[in-house]
Structure formats: C-alpha cells, structure tokens
Amino acid sequence: MKILVAFKSVPDPYAGPGDSASKSVINPFDEIAIEEALRIRERSEATEIVGITIGAPAVDEQIRAALAMGVDRAIRIDDARALDPYAVARILRALVAKETPQVVLMGKQAVDDDSNQVGQMLAGLLGWPQATFISKIEFLDNKTRARCTRETDGGLEVIAINLPAVVTTDLRLNEPRYVSLPGLMKARKKPIEVLTCDQLGVTVQPLTTTLSTSRPPKRSAGTRVESIEELIVKLRQEAKVL
Amino acid sequence: MDFAWSEQQRELLSAVDRFASEQLNYDVIANDRDAVFNHEAWKKCGAFGIQGLPVAEEYGGLAQDPLTTVAALERLGYGCKDNGLLFSINAHMWTAIIPLFYNGTEAQKKKFLPGLCNGSLIGGNAMSEPNSGSDAFRLATTAAKKGAKYILNGSKIFVTNGPIADVILVFAATDKAKGASGISAFLVEKGAPGLDVSRKIQKMGVRTSPMAEVFFTDCEVPEENLLGKEGAGSWLFTRSMTWERGCILASAVGTMQRLLETCIRYANERKQGGQSIGKFQLVATKIVDMKLRVESARHMLYHCAWAAGHRKAVYLEAAMAKLHISDCWVKCCEDAIQIHGGYGYMVEYEVERELRDAIGSKLYSGTSEIQRNIIASLLGL
Numbered sequence: 001m002k003i004l005v006a007f008k009s010v011p012d013p014y015a016g017p018g019d020s021a022s023k024s025v026i027n028p029f030d031e032i033a034i035e036e037a038l039r040i041r042e043r044s045e046a047t048e049i050v051g052i053t054i055g056a057p058a059v060d061e062q063i064r065a066a067l068a069m070g071v072d073r074a075i076r077i078d079d080a081r082a083l084d085p086y087a088v089a090r091i092l093r094a095l096v097a098k099e100t101p102q103v104v105l106m107g108k109q110a111v112d113d114d115s116n117q118v119g120q121m122l123a124g125l126l127g128w129p130q131a132t133f134i135s136k137i138e139f140l141d142n143k144t145r146a147r148c149t150r151e152t153d154g155g156l157e158v159i160a161i162n163l164p165a166v167v168t169t170d171l172r173l174n175e176p177r178y179v180s181l182p183g184l185m186k187a188r189k190k191p192i193e194v195l196t197c198d199q200l201g202v203t204v205q206p207l208t209t210t211l212s213t214s215r216p217p218k219r220s221a222g223t224r225v226e227s228i229e230e231l232i233v234k235l236r237q238e239a240k241v242l
Numbered sequence: 243m244d245f246a247w248s249e250q251q252r253e254l255l256s257a258v259d260r261f262a263s264e265q266l267n268y269d270v271i272a273n274d275r276d277a278v279f280n281h282e283a284w285k286k287c288g289a290f291g292i293q294g295l296p297v298a299e300e301y302g303g304l305a306q307d308p309l310t311t312v313a314a315l316e317r318l319g320y321g322c323k324d325n326g327l328l329f330s331i332n333a334h335m336w337t338a339i340i341p342l343f344y345n346g347t348e349a350q351k352k353k354f355l356p357g358l359c360n361g362s363l364i365g366g367n368a369m370s371e372p373n374s375g376s377d378a379f380r381l382a383t384t385a386a387k388k389g390a391k392y393i394l395n396g397s398k399i400f401v402t403n404g405p406i407a408d409v410i411l412v413f414a415a416t417d418k419a420k421g422a423s424g425i426s427a428f429l430v431e432k433g434a435p436g437l438d439v440s441r442k443i444q445k446m447g448v449r450t451s452p453m454a455e456v457f458f459t460d461c462e463v464p465e466e467n468l469l470g471k472e473g474a475g476s477w478l479f480t481r482s483m484t485w486e487r488g489c490i491l492a493s494a495v496g497t498m499q500r501l502l503e504t505c506i507r508y509a510n511e512r513k514q515g516g517q518s519i520g521k522f523q524l525v526a527t528k529i530v531d532m533k534l535r536v537e538s539a540r541h542m543l544y545h546c547a548w549a550a551g552h553r554k555a556v557y558l559e560a561a562m563a564k565l566h567i568s569d570c571w572v573k574c575c576e577d578a579i580q581i582h583g584g585y586g587y588m589v590e591y592e593v594e595r596e597l598r599d600a601i602g603s604k605l606y607s608g609t610s611e612i613q614r615n616i617i618a619s620l621l622g623l
Binding site: 182 | 250253254257258261265286289290291292294295304314
C-alpha cells in the first residue's frame, strides 16, 4: 500500500515575539499525518510513503524534516504563490493520478489560514470517500477498507470507508516523533523530485482574491469602579448589558 | 582553520538545539537534590544520536568529525540543564566508546558499540585508585592470566557511571615490574563473577551522574575482553585521555553561553535605584568578562577539535583547552550568582547548581595542576 502524505510549510506557531519571523515548520496537523503514515508502515500495512508539498525552494527544509522523520521520498511542486484551497486540491489531484496511492493523508487544516478545505475538496475532485478529523484509523478486509474514528462536535463518530480514500488528521491521533540525527543523515540521501504546475498539466487560477487584511481593533484600557452600585450603573447605562 | 558551518552541520546543530531544550529538562532540581540519574533522558539521547556522534556508521554511529562532534555537544550543553546527565554522557563517550572504537577488535566493536551508541548500554571507566590518582600508572589492581581468563584483584574509585554501567573499561597491572608498560585494559561486563559495585558516592555537583567505588575479588574476565594488547593499557589510556580532555568540556561551553544569556536577560529586567542593574558598570563589566570567557573557551575547544580532525597530535591543545575551559566555567558560574544576588544563591533559580556542577571540572580528567604540568613539560620545562 502506498500512502501520499501532503504537508504545508507554515510560520512556527510556537515562535515567541522575540524569535525571527522567518522560521517555518511543518504544519502541526500535517506532522501528525506524517507520523500516522510512518506508524502504518511500521505495522507493515504500508510499503511506501511519499511526501508532497507546494512552495519555493525554502520549503526544502521542511521536506528534509519529513524525510528525516522517515518519509521515503518527496515531491515539491515549485510554486511560490499563495494558493487557495481549491488550487491546492487540484494540484494534489494531479499528483494522485501520477502516484496512484491507496490513501492520501493530511492534516485537517493548516494553522496559518485554518481553511480546513483541501482534504474535502480533493476527495470531491477524485470522487473518493473521505474521513476527516480522525483520531484513529484501522485497515480492514485486506486493506480494501478502513475504519476511522472521527472527532466531531457531538462526540466520536466511527465510520468505515472504502479505499482509496482521503483521510485528514486531528490533534489527538498521535504525538509525532522527534527528528533524530541518524534520521537527518538518512534524509540527505533521499530524493526530492521538483515539478511545476505546467509539468503536471494543472492551470492554477485562484477562485478567491484577498481584498485587504486588517488587525483586530485595539482594546482600550479598562476603568476601575469604586463600588458595586457604580458598577451596576455603568453596566446598565454604558455597557447596556443589564 | 574554518569554523563556518556547512549547511549540513547547521542542520545537525539546530536539530540538537531543539532536542536539548525540549526533551531533557524535567525534574532537574529534584534529581539533583536526590542524586537521581535520568535514565529516560539517557535513552532519548541515544535514540537521537548523541552518544554515537564520533563512531563509524557500521557500528551504529554518525561518523562525525571531532569539530562537528564538539559543536553538537556544545549545543547539547546550551539546551540541557542537567549537567550530571551531560557528564555521564561525556564519560561514556570519551572513556568507554572512544577507546573501544579505536582499539577494539572487530568482535568487541560489533558486540558493544551499537548498544553504547543507541543508548541501550552504558559505559564507564575505572582508572583512579584510592592510592593512585594524578600518579595514574602506579596501579595496585592486578590482572593475572589463568587459562582463557584474566583474574582481576583490587579496587577502583571515582568510577563515573559505575552503579549503572553495563561495561566498564578497567585498567590493571598485568606485569607490575614493567610499571607503565605493564598495564592492560579490560572490558569488564556487569555481573562478572567477583565484581562488586559500591553504593552511589555522594558528590558536591553533577549529582545526577552516579559514581561508585568498584571492587574486584578474583574477578573473572574472559581473555577476549582484553582491549588492545597486553601492556598497551597506558598508551591506550593516554590516547583516550587526550580525547577526553579535548572534548569533555564541550558541553560546558554551551552551558556558559546559556548562563551569559540568562545574566543579560536578568540584568536588563532587574531594576534597582530606578534603572536596570545592567546599567551599573560593575554588573556590565562582569557580563563583558563572561562574554570574553565564553568566546575564548569556544575558540580553544574548536581549535583543539579542528586539529584532532586534521590528524595532528593535540596533547598540548587538549590540556590547554581543559585547563582554560574549566577555569572559565567556574568563574562564569560565580559571576552568574553574583549578578543574580541573593536569588542566585537560591536553588529554584538554578544558578547555584551550575557552580556546584562546574567545580569538578578542575579535578576530573586530570586536575588543573596536572594540566599545567603537562603544558609546562610540552613547553620544554
């Protein structure tokens, strides 16, 4: 069984205010998808894990991190544009046609834009079943089906899907392993294939345009009140919440 | 000399940075108080690849040159606050792994090195005796050949990792009449008949690194566990001691860098008399001196490792690096406490522990006085 695991490079969500803004990491949800792919292979249920990402050469650092974790080989779609989820899903569809995996794994969303759309759109484009927000996956019937536990607002939902399928991972699925030094050394020998959208035959036209971005309005400082009576008056007359 | 890191070295070093600061700093205060070794952190270091840094890949190592190895250990010291764990790792690497890697037979290397590299085995080294420390080669411990075995008798003191070691490199006299040329080295495995390891010896610092006294009473060691030739012990010891002196304080350079940054932060935050204490010249001067010490220590470390990597003899460089870095480390820790004032003396600020951990560096792997003797003799005095 071949697994395609898609990951996005995002600004480090744990970087402090003093840290350099340029530091990027693998989207934490995608890191969980990579870890799950590795565990599936370690259970001898997968034979190959191919990592895919889209970006400028700078994302090779995150690709090497994925290879160091244990991904077998990687493909980078050389495109530095900020692509919308539909464009990403179409690129992934072309890669699925090229690689013919049984499972496409990815995080449920990226922590930079929180779109939570690519997995669903990809499944739609491929006409494949999807299991989103999973916290558990098991393969059934000689790996022709998978039983997935989904984390929903109402609780846990267990579904069975036919393969091939698109699966997106939630936070509690696993804890990703640490990149070890031997892993880093092995990663240097693993191939990174670089392709363009043209080579894949995908024309990317954004469906959305960002008109403007703005920061939330700054909160003004609060005021102190001298008594409960004054507080109640202010809540009634100024805040109008009583 | 070129200390500009390649892209691959940078990648490796930044991985160590992250690993050390995120994976090893838990229960350090309690473990120091109770003198507890963090076995889990040891295993993490092994799985991450620390212990195997200088060992060839065929034996489970990473085949890094000395300069990359010490730079990685420097980063480990920068991120990891458990100096006892670092001391145990250093003793394991320089006094067990290195002699084995350079002098072991193929069978010995295949048997021990993969485990010693991946964290599943712990190594130690037993040289000092109750009546033989700086006068290293006057050993009372003897080894007599009997059939296919050597029979060891005597005792060793200050055996780092002794209580937890799976294999200890023991030096013993096979021919007392020959003095230094009559010393041989043996790989003594845990559970060997006649081997006794004492309870943990309590120490002032590096308390999380267990130390023991080791006794041999007709202790049987199979002849295939002789390391190097019979009588080659002192040569083997001197060679591994050069590695040890040159590298054992690599992590201390990282520790000093961390202390420097801690002090700068504190001196900027702490206000007295309406200004940051860093604005007081007496405090600023201390921090400037710390910076000079860290930089000079780092250069001596790198220079020694660079020379070792270019197959130069580094007896002089290693002795100078050991002497200088240990002096700098202790002084840095004193200054760090002074800058933190009364808080620096309190356990929870984690500054006082650094001084207790640093002081031993002027004693182990040859005292500062012995280093000066070596340097003097190499200068023709």
